[in-house]
Amino acid sequence: MNLLRKRKGLHASEKALPGKTLMETIHAVRTSDCLDLLRELPSGSVQLIICDPPYNINVAHWDNVNDYIEWARLWLIESERVLSPTGSIVIFGGLQYQSEAGSGDLLEILSYMRRNSRMLLVNLIIWYYKNGMSAHRFFANRHEEIAWFAKTKSYYFGLDDVRVPFDDETKRLYMKDKRLRPDSIDKGKNPTNVWEMARLNGNSLERVGHETQKPIEVVRRLVRGLSYPGSVVLDFFGGSGVTTRVAIEEGRHSIGGDVSEEYPIFLKKQLGNMKGQNTDIFSPPTPFRLIERDEFNLHPVFALVDKEAGEPTEASCVS
Ligand SMILES: C[S@@+](CC[C@H](N)C(=O)[O-])C[C@H]1O[C@@H](n2cnc3c(N)ncnc32)[C@H](O)[C@@H]1O
Numbered sequence: 001m002n003l004l005r006k007r008k009g010l011h012a013s014e015k016a017l018p019g020k021t022l023m024e025t026i027h028a029v030r031t032s033d034c035l036d037l038l039r040e041l042p043s044g045s046v047q048l049i050i051c052d053p054p055y056n057i058n059v060a061h062w063d064n065v066n067d068y069i070e071w072a073r074l075w076l077i078e079s080e081r082v083l084s085p086t087g088s089i090v091i092f093g094g095l096q097y098q099s100e101a102g103s104g105d106l107l108e109i110l111s112y113m114r115r116n117s118r119m120l121l122v123n124l125i126i127w128y129y130k131n132g133m134s135a136h137r138f139f140a141n142r143h144e145e146i147a148w149f150a151k152t153k154s155y156y157f158g159l160d161d162v163r164v165p166f167d168d169e170t171k172r173l174y175m176k177d178k179r180l181r182p183d184s185i186d187k188g189k190n191p192t193n194v195w196e197m198a199r200l201n202g203n204s205l206e207r208v209g210h211e212t213q214k215p216i217e218v219v220r221r222l223v224r225g226l227s228y229p230g231s232v233v234l235d236f237f238g239g240s241g242v243t244t245r246v247a248i249e250e251g252r253h254s255i256g257g258d259v260s261e262e263y264p265i266f267l268k269k270q271l272g273n274m275k276g277q278n279t280d281i282f283s284p285p286t287p288f289r290l291i292e293r294d295e296f297n298l299h300p301v302f303a304l305v306d307k308e309a310g311e312p313t314e315a316s317c318v319s
């Protein structure tokens with residue numbers, strides 16, 4: 001990146017991708033095993049995968065897998081295959097789950113990826129929150145991690161869409177500094193790889209009943225930064241349906257799946273909450289349509305295939 005700056009070049013992540021005006025976004029809702037869903041998708045068709053997997057720590061009935069990394073290896077290979085060359089996968093997890101707690105954690109996935117995958121670790125985002133469980137025998141945990149892997153060096157990053165405003169005092173000082181450009185100051189700053197965002201409390205209005213539901217704010221920053229309007233966002237461990245909700249609000253197409261029969265029910269609640277909260281008449285969300293299994297072949301993912309993406313890459317993700 002520094003070399004590019006000296007040459008006054010642009011990294012692929014800084015180039016604007018051609019945008020069309022979207023008439024509507026399409027959102028597939030599937031009650032499906034993650035691998036079955038992934039295997040239906042064309043290679044090179046997905047811009048962003050939000051991946052919040054089970055970690056074998058028994059937080060719920062679904063959190064139990066034999067031979068964890070062998071199972072994870074299968075969806076990691078498929079994920080790499082379906083990503084477009086500008087695409088990324090973000091994987092949620094904590095590093096605190098050790099020893100007797102279970103057989104899988106983000107550390108294990110990171111170590112597997114380092115040894116076996118060609119995807120690039122762009123950031124390990126620290127999601128820091130002040131509201132957490134108390135502890136007496138160790139330091140109470142206040143962070144989780146989100147590992148961002150890009151499929152290629154040409155990954156998309158919409159920094160301007162996720163900048164955070166400077167506080168008033170800093171802005172006032174910077175505006176006086178003649179070396180700084182006012183338009184850059186107005187744009188705000190890079191949010192960095194440490195994000196302070198509250199976890200959902202038990203009584204949060206966002207909650208739809210899923211045990212490990214992630215906050216909209218976290219998912220929104222990922223969707224805004226790593227995908228662009230009209231691209232496809234995939235979440236095959238969809239849980240509460242929060243990714244689909246954010247994709248609708250942000251004008252992305254989406255494919256959401258979860259093995260649980262409760263998934264469509266949670267998603268319905270998300271859409272109900274969305275209606276209740278969206279009062280911005282000046283910027284209405286792009287119209288959207290939900291499709292189920294029988295209409296799946298109409299999803300834009302089947303039209304957005306990148307011909308250069310290549311075929312499944314067991315070789316690039318060797319066991
Ligand atoms: C950690 S939760 C995801 C929570 C979600 N990110 C949210 O914010 O609501 C993991 C989800 O994976 C689902 N799951 C477990 N095994 C699966 C499988 N083999 N295929 C698809 N989904 C699965 C579970 O039902 C659970 O909802």
